[in-house]
């Protein structure tokens with residue numbers, strides 16, 4: 001009897017760990033982490049600073065093919081880090097992938113080649129000015 005109860009309790013714990021929660025998971029709220037659902041990104045706009053990376057987390061049951069562009073149409077956007085050898089990232093269920101650093105400030109877009117509804121605007125702000133430079137009282141000679 002006791003053993004059966006323990007098995008049942010363990011089953012509940014495993015279910016809680018495996019089952020996706022309703023709506024966005026807590027990870028989705030972390031800056032720089034973009035979740036992917038059935039035909040959507042967890043958000044439509046994200047803002048980072050130059051030098052930072054983005055992480056894409058495929059929490060859906062679907063395959064996504066991330067490329068630079070909008071509405072499933074790939075285009076070239078100078079300044080956007082390459083997304084793989086063919087400038088595309090294949091994201092299968094459970095995939096958790098981090099881009100190279102975004103080095104050039106500007107506004108970019110990433111889409112999924114399979115789902116035209118998916119477009120993520122990425123705004124890259126200039127790097128924050130370093131307090132060290134300001135304390136030095138000007139630019140280095």
Ligand SMILES: [Cu+2]
Pocket residue numbers: 038039062063064065112113114115118
């Ligand atoms: Cu997709």
